[in-house]
Amino acid sequence: MAAVAGAVPxxxxxxxxxxxxxxxxxxxxxxxxxxxxxxxxxxxxxDPDVSLASQEAVFVLARATELFVxxxxxxxxxxxxxxxxxxxxRKDLDNAIEAIDEFAFLEGTLD
Amino acid sequence: xxxxxxxxxxxxxxxxxIIKEALPDGVNIxxxxxxxxxxxxxxxxxxxxxxxxxxxxxxxxxxxxASDVLSAMEEMEFQRFVGPxxxxxxxYRREQKGKKEARKDKDKKADSEEQDKSREEENDDDDExxxxxxxxxxxxxxx
Numbered sequence: 001m002a003a004v005a006g007a008v009p010x011x012x013x014x015x016x017x018x019x020x021x022x023x024x025x026x027x028x029x030x031x032x033x034x035x036x037x038x039x040x041x042x043x044x045x046x047d048p049d050v051s052l053a054s055q056e057a058v059f060v061l062a063r064a065t066e067l068f069v070x071x072x073x074x075x076x077x078x079x080x081x082x083x084x085x086x087x088x089x090r091k092d093l094d095n096a097i098e099a100i101d102e103f104a105f106l107e108g109t110l111d
Numbered sequence: 112x113x114x115x116x117x118x119x120x121x122x123x124x125x126x127x128x129i130i131k132e133a134l135p136d137g138v139n140i141x142x143x144x145x146x147x148x149x150x151x152x153x154x155x156x157x158x159x160x161x162x163x164x165x166x167x168x169x170x171x172x173x174x175x176x177a178s179d180v181l182s183a184m185e186e187m188e189f190q191r192f193v194g195p196x197x198x199x200x201x202x203y204r205r206e207q208k209g210k211k212e213a214r215k216d217k218d219k220k221a222d223s224e225e226q227d228k229s230r231e232e233e234n235d236d237d238d239e240x241x242x243x244x245x246x247x248x249x250x251x252x253x254x
Contacts, residue, residue: 070133073148106155
């Protein structure tokens, strides 16, 4: 019963940086996904040109989406601050989308 | 059941939590804004998928992989996501490997075959395995 050569030892629970369900303080980059992969996968499958997506691809998409949500919330908040408000409103989001190039793909999609 | 892709929403509670953690304490978000961000997130997934798929097709592959998604991020001008995403992916791969090792220990018969494979294609192996599992799911859906 020799150990498989070259294999990574099974991580001890808690020893690794992040385990399932663990929530590190602040959105550290190396955290696991919070968005359920099944829902992300459903969106991926909605594309008729896509045949298959690896689990890793779905995972990276989920994480990317989380980073996107953080980014757009922060960018929209700048406009709320300009309006001296502590509540983020829809118009703040519209302003961010209009002003920021990376969000151009969203134009016309949120109505 | 949602029919249109744009109607496939991500869970509100999770989206809300991500937004709240990104903003300073004491900042609120209106229902309309939260709902719009949620929708934007769905559109993001759809757009990123389409972009990633182009890279897969260029590579003559039918399966989207992680690096296709990373390439899509660069294409979409979200390069600053790439670093953090790679780190997350490393953690995810280690976790998946741990799970796989646990499965291997149970299935001793397959061990000798696995040894040769895992030496050459440590990373690809996981992907392939996932593909096989995916295929079982995909068989019913004709895309």
